[in-house]
Amino acid sequence: MAASIDPVELARELIRCPSVTPASGEVFDVLDRALQSLGFTVHRWVMGDPPDGPTENMVAIRGEGSPHFGFAGHLDVVPAGDNWSCDPFEARIEDGVLVGRGANDMKSGVAAFVAALGEVEQKRGTVSLLITGDEEGYSTYGTPRIIDWLNERKIRPDMILIGEPTSVDRLGDTVKIGRRGSVNMWIEVPGVQGHVAYPHRTTNPIPPLARIVAELSALHLDDGTDVFPPSNLEFTGVDTPTHASNVIPGAATAQLNIRFNNLQKGADLVRMVEEVATRIAPDAKVRARISGEAFLTPPGPLYDLIVDAIREETGEAPELSTSGGTSDGRFLIQLCPVVDFGLPNATMHKVGECAAVEDIQALSRIYRRIIERMVG
Template sequence: MTASIDPVELARDLIRCPSVTPASGAVFDVLDAALSALGFTVHRWVMGEAPDGPTENMVAMRGEGAPHFGFAGHLDVVPAGDKWDCDPFEAKVEDGLLVGRGANDMKSAIAAFVAAVAEVEQKSGTLSFLITGDEEGYATYGTPRIIDWLNEREVRPDMILIGEPTSVDRLGDTVKIGRRGSVNMWIDVPGVQGHVAYPHRTENPVPPLARVIAALDRVHLDDGTDAFPPSNLEFTSIETPTNASNVIPGSATAALNIRFNNLHKGEDLVRMVEEVAAREAPGATVRARISGEAFLTPKGELYDLVVAAIREETGIDTDLSTSGGTSDGRFLIKLCPVVDFGLPNATMHKVGECAAVEDIRQLAAIYARIVAKVVG
């Protein structure tokens, strides 16, 4: 049995449910209703407490046996921000664009995949949706907990497509076959607060922190690989607890992020920063949070399915890339091969985030081709 679902209208319904990360509730109700009507068995649960929760997760499955094709995504969005020309959760359609927070990243892709599975007659195998409410945050109660749920029930997809917006100039030009790892660190240098006119009674933490920053800025991590661009270390903030011009602060903190390829492991990079901090600013401490390790999906059936469907629908020979930010593929790769493919990403996280209506419809058509090749 097949049905007809307008992916643009479903995307609008999802956008109209504000779901700033971590998300739960109404936005999941909308997706639940759409999937239940298509014969999916829907499992939902909420877990965790602030600040990383509460987070809602969903696993929806239809069919049984192999092959098991999974679609992964997230219903949470980043905060809307200011200076929109319209209500960011109005889901306005204007001049061929669907405008709203989540239109690009990534409620439209979820809607497109729902439309795809509605269109294709499923003759064999299993289809699943693995949907979290915490991808834009730290994912503490997000996709890793979905993986726990699957493992507890001995459910394992054979391949997973993630609907993140990967295209660059036009739909289909880029598919992500791996992602760099990411680690955030905070370097804390202690000092003794006091009046700037009496420096002998203080210990200024800013100069030693500056030495740490300068030393790390000189570090050359690598030149990249055949599959990955070079790793990069970027400082994102420098803070002291006082803002007065006549006070030497009692501490100073620098925050940094490293996006790293598969030549590195997160814990090794943390150790490197700790060693530099200890040398340049004795007494400094380093706090770290590894968001995920670098990963690369080996070439195989999933590559071929996605690339062929894009070529058939658009005529494009897609670029297989590992550039850009990370995704929940960093967790899901533990289950099976994973690739990311979705809309052009120029407006993701921006004020005025939007997606072309025709791109959403064409994305649904590409997804339908993929689904048909696997379970049709």
């Protein structure tokens, strides 16, 4: 054990580095110093141009050979927003609670794992940290590029723990064993702009778009599975170029998102939306961005490792869940089994985001138990 690291103090230091996605620079310097003090070899690189970049990635490795246990996380955060009771990057502790943007999602999780590493004498195998600055964005230059880096060097973890905040009511009550896929789509129906008093000289795109929205909203995609809820399609926006009350617009657009289980594929869902849109409005155009496919880690050693560590520390028997949003597990699953586990997530992305100091410390102890079983 090369150094002793306080998880709460490291989390505060990370939070004090504003790192709205895509992130690079100072926040990675803080983590770099902590990991080098623990004997890690740290690799960092920045890539990409705005708007999806520049993004910094980090791979830190200690040890060699098998077993290889990986930890994945991110240092970028969503914008702070307004109406905080304190500076969102002050990292204030109030009544036993650490307050700040990233305290919950997920700088405290990264800090807890790093502190746990300082408590374990690594006797065998390899430990790695796969840290990106673009999880909250489109991940264009984030975790997929880390995977490229690993593949080029023929480095492959045996299992990966992602430190996302997964607990619901109490630390340890929920572990994510898979995630739904996600696809965003934009439907544009063209028209001919003109004065509302002369509709015969225009083509109004709004009625056909409304029929598209109604038909897609009425679709029943599936009934879900034993481990996944039903897939759902939700419209998130409808707009026209002009908002004048006396103008028929020259185009109308709708935005939607589908969160889907492993009964569906992103490309199939895109084709389904295209078919409905062009049948109703032949000139309609559909643009899509698939954020990731649904994935599931089958029961196995990684489940047992994490569940046992949680039960020993908290007495909880965690629920194995696939609910919630996506994570970078959608990319990392191509390398090895992946499970998400971390802090209670009630305040993630909210104004006043926070994490209980006691939970951060307990999470670090759970991570320590996991690391000890793998490489101690």
